[in-house]
Amino acid sequence: MPIKTPHKLIQVLLVSLLCSFVNFGYAKEVITITGSTTVAPIVKASESQFTNQTGVSIIIRAKGSSAGIEAVAKGEANIGMASRPLKQSELQQWPQLKAITLAEDAIVLIVNSKNPITNLTRQQVNELYSGKYNNWDQLNKELNFNLLKNQHIQLISKKEGHGSLSAFIKLFGLSKPSVKGRKMYFKSADASQFNSLGASQVDTAKQAMTLVARLKNSIAYESLGTLETLKADPLYTQIKMLSIDDIKPTVASVTLGEYLIKRSLLLIIDQNKNNPHVTQYLQYMSSPEGKEHIKAYGYIAK
Numbered sequence: 001m002p003i004k005t006p007h008k009l010i011q012v013l014l015v016s017l018l019c020s021f022v023n024f025g026y027a028k029e030v031i032t033i034t035g036s037t038t039v040a041p042i043v044k045a046s047e048s049q050f051t052n053q054t055g056v057s058i059i060i061r062a063k064g065s066s067a068g069i070e071a072v073a074k075g076e077a078n079i080g081m082a083s084r085p086l087k088q089s090e091l092q093q094w095p096q097l098k099a100i101t102l103a104e105d106a107i108v109l110i111v112n113s114k115n116p117i118t119n120l121t122r123q124q125v126n127e128l129y130s131g132k133y134n135n136w137d138q139l140n141k142e143l144n145f146n147l148l149k150n151q152h153i154q155l156i157s158k159k160e161g162h163g164s165l166s167a168f169i170k171l172f173g174l175s176k177p178s179v180k181g182r183k184m185y186f187k188s189a190d191a192s193q194f195n196s197l198g199a200s201q202v203d204t205a206k207q208a209m210t211l212v213a214r215l216k217n218s219i220a221y222e223s224l225g226t227l228e229t230l231k232a233d234p235l236y237t238q239i240k241m242l243s244i245d246d247i248k249p250t251v252a253s254v255t256l257g258e259y260l261i262k263r264s265l266l267l268i269i270d271q272n273k274n275n276p277h278v279t280q281y282l283q284y285m286s287s288p289e290g291k292e293h294i295k296a297y298g299y300i301a302k
Contacts, residue, residue, distance in 0.1 A: 035068015
């Protein structure tokens with residue numbers, strides 16, 4: 001075996017040290033943020049600027065509010081995204097969790113653009129989802145629903161685990177739905193009706209918008225802010241947002257306290273863990289720069 005000269009040994013050591021330096025220089029700290037599909041666009045928008053300022057990378061996983069809360073509780077994520085408050089059962093099981101209000105968002109009802117309905121009362125939304133009406137013409141005899149061919153109303157809902165579902169149930173006086181197969185069945189909170197048609201289930205606003213655009217008899221509920229991110233989609237022109245109690249859902253009407261169908265968007269942390277990068281991110285999102293990301297997506301910064 002050939003013996004290396006001192007000169008060659010020095011070369012090997014220098015190369016080894018250089019590689020170590022390069023690897024160290026490019027190594028980045030990482031935080032994982034997971035949860036609500038409604039909050040995810042805000043976090044995604046903040047990613048580039050936050051990373052450029054701090055050198056901390058963000059891994060974003062949109063899985064629904066419940067999944068995000070549980071991931072933080074179990075140490076599988078640094079920050080959770082939630083579009084609903086922490087449940088009492090979650091606080092009892094994981095008292096270390098803390099919710100920080102990021103923004104406010106409105107829940108809006110969307111229908112096909114061919115549907116002549118433009119306004120619903122909060123009570124009518126309750127009655128639609130809990131089964132009082134099977135057809136649109138039962139809701140308002142004065143409107144012409146001929147284009148809808150008198151077919152059954154097709155309800156669309158977010159799946160279990162999404163904060164939008166929890167907010168929708170609370171805001172419109174419904175009880176927790178039951179799930180059978182691919183359908184979700186709602187009941188009024190006072191058990192006055194029970195839907196026999198069932199609602200089709202979706203995970204994302206894009207899926208809800210696609211179904212409403214294709215199914216003229218359909219109705220869905222969604223996040224105002226999330227729909228703002230889909231305005232460039234060709235299908236957006238085939239849906240419309242409904243006024244509730246004669247108040248049109250807009251960023252201005254939500255900010256002024258006129259449109260009251262709204263909920264808080266939250267970041268969830270484990271307050272027993274001292275992670276400086278989590279602190280950095282929370283500070284960034286409460287800064288003027290962070291709030292600009294929130295406003296850009298149609299949410300109301302807090």
